[in-house]
Amino acid sequence: MERIIIREGSLKKLKKLVEEVSPYKTVVITNTTLEKLWLNEILDQIDAIPLVIPDGEEFKSLNTAEKIWKNLIEIGFTRKSLIIGLGGGVVTDLAAFVASTFMRGTYLGLIPTTLLAQVDAAIGGKTGINFEGKNIIGTFYLPNFVLIDPKILKTLPKIEILNGFGEIVKYGILDRNVFNKLNFLKNPNEELIKECVNVKLGIVKEDLRERGKRRILNLGHTVGHAIEKVSGYRIKHGFAVSIGLMASALIAEKINGFDSAIVERLLEKFELPNKHDLDSKELLKAMKSDKKSWYGKLTFVLPEEIGKVNIENVSEKTVLKVLEELKDDSSIN
Numbered sequence: 585m586e587r588i589i590i591r592e593g594s595l596k597k598l599k600k601l602v603e604e605v606s607p608y609k610t611v612v613i614t615n616t617t618l619e620k621l622w623l624n625e626i627l628d629q630i631d632a633i634p635l636v637i638p639d640g641e642e643f644k645s646l647n648t649a650e651k652i653w654k655n656l657i658e659i660g661f662t663r664k665s666l667i668i669g670l671g672g673g674v675v676t677d678l679a680a681f682v683a684s685t686f687m688r689g690t691y692l693g694l695i696p697t698t699l700l701a702q703v704d705a706a707i708g709g710k711t712g713i714n715f716e717g718k719n720i721i722g723t724f725y726l727p728n729f730v731l732i733d734p735k736i737l738k739t740l741p742k743i744e745i746l747n748g749f750g751e752i753v754k755y756g757i758l759d760r761n762v763f764n765k766l767n768f769l770k771n772p773n774e775e776l777i778k779e780c781v782n783v784k785l786g787i788v789k790e791d792l793r794e795r796g797k798r799r800i801l802n803l804g805h806t807v808g809h810a811i812e813k814v815s816g817y818r819i820k821h822g823f824a825v826s827i828g829l830m831a832s833a834l835i836a837e838k839i840n841g842f843d844s845a846i847v848e849r850l851l852e853k854f855e856l857p858n859k860h861d862l863d864s865k866e867l868l869k870a871m872k873s874d875k876k877s878w879y880g881k882l883t884f885v886l887p888e889e890i891g892k893v894n895i896e897n898v899s900e901k902t903v904l905k906v907l908e909e910l911k912d913d914s915s916i917n
């Protein structure tokens with residue numbers, strides 16, 4: 585299992601972590617935004633070659649991976665070399681994908697720099713690139729280390745902090761400890777990030793390849809993925825998930841009497857959207873064709889109470905009704 589370090593100021597420990605891996609060579613994959621903000625602090629500590637890609641989801645592609653593979657060959661990289669991914673989920677997914685495929689797997693270290701990547705994308709061993717659709721090509725590959733320094737979030741725009749809270753509220757529904765913390769907290773801190781990472785690790789440890797228990801991490805994602813897709817990815821992942829969490833809460837209320845106001849209050853507290861302005865039938869269609877749907881069935885993770893969820897098939901009629909309840913054409917995300 586990978587080493588995960590979560591501490592304010594821990595970026596300074598990178599040199600020691602790299603020495604422990606003892607790589608033949610090291611590259612840092614990052615993007616043009618992080619290059620200006622945080623790359624120097626890394627290059628001051630370790631001897632590494634930077635590979636800088638443009639900023640944007642569209643660069644999480646086979647084309648970028650191919651360019652990096654070529655660079656690695658030119659550099660004389662081997663599987664005893666280390667790839668460090670410095671960035672948000674786009675960079676960590678791509679760097680991990682490249683590391684898992686180059687010569688059947690190199691050493692890998694991740695330094696997630698967005699809240700979303702710190703609590704989710706860099707944790708749990710999923711790698712991916714977009715190919716004809718989002719995350720269609722990917723592998724499961726655990727990094728040698730993940731270095732999470734909350735200090736890095738100080739340069740992150742507020743909208744990206746809110747985006748991360750979409751996933752954090754999800755952890756709050758899955759886990760009572762996170763829920764309790766969220767009640768008296770407004771900004772992310774080391775302790776909250778640790779709690780969230782622990783929830784994810786606890787689940788992934790039992791089911792790396794998402795055959796069973798890991799599916800509960802998809803809470804809010806059945807509707808969330810559909811919202812991302814139908815909006816043409818105009819709506820960010822964390823915001824799509826937050827609308828999805830509201831949908832799951834309302835469906836659960838109809839099926840098992842869950843109090844959906846609990847979720848509504850949390851989303852409001854963290855300034856997250858709970859309404860959409862999309863066509864409900866289009867959303868339903870997208871849900872049925874999602875790679876995580878099971879032969880077109882509408883499967884939902886539904887909260888029963890805070891800290892307890894069930895996975896259930898839900899009828900089209902119920903889903904459509906809730907999507908219509910959540911429709912608000914004035915909600916611009």
Ligand SMILES: NC(=O)c1ccc[n+]([C@@H]2O[C@H](COP(=O)([O-])OP(=O)(O)OC[C@H]3O[C@@H](n4cnc5c(N)ncnc54)[C@H](O)[C@@H]3O)[C@@H](O)[C@H]2O)c1
Nearest residue numbers: 617639672673674675697698700701704705710736739740
């Ligand atoms: N592998 C997984 O389990 C998993 C889970 C969730 C999401 N993801 C993937 O993660 C990606 C989304 O990740 P994201 O939300 O981090 O977006 P992102 O990587 O695009 O980062 C968002 C923006 O913030 C900028 N940025 C990053 N760190 C910064 C910092 N410290 N200071 C200033 N600017 C900074 C980036 O350059 C970018 O412009 C998607 O591709 C998604 O598929 C993967």
